[in-house]
Amino acid sequence: MTTTQQRIDHILIPILEQVSDPEIPVLSIMDMGVVRSAVVIDGVAKVEITPTYSGCPAMDVIGDDIKKALSDAGYQSEIDLILYPAWTTDWITPRGREALENYGIAPPLEAEADKDVLLHGKRIVKCTNCGSQNTRLVSQFGSTACKAQFQCEDCQEPFDYFKCLK
Amino acid sequence: MKENLYNYILGIADNSLILGQRMGELCGHGPSLETDIACTNISLDLFGQVRSYFQYAAKVSGDGRTEDDIAMLRKERDYKNVLLVEQPNTNFAYTIARQFLFDAYHLAFLSELQKSTDLTLSAIANKCIKEVSYHERFSSDWVKRLGDGTEESCVKMQEAIDDLWTYTDELFHQTEADKAMVAEGVGVDVTKLKEDYYKRVHRLLEEATLKVPQLKWFQKGGKEGIHTEHLGYLLSDLQYMQRAYPNMEW
Numbered sequence: 001m002t003t004t005q006q007r008i009d010h011i012l013i014p015i016l017e018q019v020s021d022p023e024i025p026v027l028s029i030m031d032m033g034v035v036r037s038a039v040v041i042d043g044v045a046k047v048e049i050t051p052t053y054s055g056c057p058a059m060d061v062i063g064d065d066i067k068k069a070l071s072d073a074g075y076q077s078e079i080d081l082i083l084y085p086a087w088t089t090d091w092i093t094p095r096g097r098e099a100l101e102n103y104g105i106a107p108p109l110e111a112e113a114d115k116d117v118l119l120h121g122k123r124i125v126k127c128t129n130c131g132s133q134n135t136r137l138v139s140q141f142g143s144t145a146c147k148a149q150f151q152c153e154d155c156q157e158p159f160d161y162f163k164c165l166k
Numbered sequence: 167m168k169e170n171l172y173n174y175i176l177g178i179a180d181n182s183l184i185l186g187q188r189m190g191e192l193c194g195h196g197p198s199l200e201t202d203i204a205c206t207n208i209s210l211d212l213f214g215q216v217r218s219y220f221q222y223a224a225k226v227s228g229d230g231r232t233e234d235d236i237a238m239l240r241k242e243r244d245y246k247n248v249l250l251v252e253q254p255n256t257n258f259a260y261t262i263a264r265q266f267l268f269d270a271y272h273l274a275f276l277s278e279l280q281k282s283t284d285l286t287l288s289a290i291a292n293k294c295i296k297e298v299s300y301h302e303r304f305s306s307d308w309v310k311r312l313g314d315g316t317e318e319s320c321v322k323m324q325e326a327i328d329d330l331w332t333y334t335d336e337l338f339h340q341t342e343a344d345k346a347m348v349a350e351g352v353g354v355d356v357t358k359l360k361e362d363y364y365k366r367v368h369r370l371l372e373e374a375t376l377k378v379p380q381l382k383w384f385q386k387g388g389k390e391g392i393h394t395e396h397l398g399y400l401l402s403d404l405q406y407m408q409r410a411y412p413n414m415e416w
Contacts, residue, residue: 053211055210055215055217083293084292086289086293086296139203139204140204140300140303141200141208142207165296
């Protein structure tokens with residue numbers, strides 16, 4: 001039912017890649033998968049973005065940042081927020097997952113694995129500090145809507161895990 | 167204006183708005199850091215959902231009303247939330263019981279709303295259900311933990327369930343707007359959700375070593391705007407900024 005199809009003009013990609021999620025600055029909105037379409041029509045860049053979570057406070061900022069980046073590149077723009085198809089963590093690109101891990105946020109695992117991790121304490125989330133899988137869930141909810149809190153039992157590092165959303 | 171559709175959207179959204187406000191009250195007051203963050207995260211999700219509903223309602227109204235007007239400038243009787251969600255955070259067991267009793271309903275409701283012939287509502291439902299299934303995991307987990315926990319936590323959890331039980335039946339009452347929207351294929355027939363709801367709740371209470379209350383009489387009125395005394399106080403908090411500094415934007 002969900003589609004990963006994006007319609008994005010190549011000329012806009014480098015501009016949009018400069019815009020990042022204000023809460024995860026290492027992740028561009030392109031790698032995050034929140035840009036669903038971006039096309040230039042009669043000189044106006046029309047961009048559709050979709051929220052990660054309904055209450056994500058970053059969406060307003062992201063919309064403003066896109067407008068600014070496009071305006072700096074000489075485009076007028078219209079930003080639309082769309083809800084369907086709903087965002088899923090599958091839309092985070094491999095480059096984005098790597099950026100998350102390097103930044104200290106464990107990237108999302110598969111939905112079922114996620115459930116096991118969150119409900120039954122199975123140890124498969126890798127510590128972003130030492131790489132050990134001997135980690136435990138501290139809380140299902142973390143510093144932002146999209147994350148859960150974990151702690152490594154080997155090196156004791158507390159870290160965020162990006163929850164899987166499908 | 168499409169009166170029935172407008173009222174129908176408000177009926178859904180007000181539940182999330184008022185419950186979101188209740189959960190938000192725990193910001194900085196949760197029993198532990200983790201639960202505090204969890205409750206406020208749930209609150210944030212609910213408010214996010216509310217914005218989608220109210221933006222749509224504002225569009226449907228077609229008279230220049232904004233999402234902020236709808237959320238902040240109605241009087242008590244114009245809020246159509248169920249009585250359950252306005253009940254106070256008496257203690258953490260009440261917070262959890264209220265959340266679970268609502269989540270179990272909310273999940274079933276959204277699952278049906280996804281099939282709505284109204285594409286905006288089905289898109290919102292499709293988005294919200296992912297978040298709400300996460301809320302339900304959290305609340306059902308805590309019902310089990312407290313119910314099957316210490317002697318004291320079990321007593322408190324049972325007390326909360328017993329007290330809030332009287333508000334559960336109203337979830338399955340239909341308003342005029344409900345009936346009209348069901349007939350058009352837009353709305354969810356909540357009467358059909360009732361049986362599975364109580365099955366699910368009974369199963370969880372059993373797992374949590376709690377007793378299912380044997381109540382035959384239930385409170386109602388919220389859906390018609392007749393509320394318990396708690397809502398007025400909640401609204402005076404919720405609306406303070408907008409009343410004190412008119413035209414602020416959410």
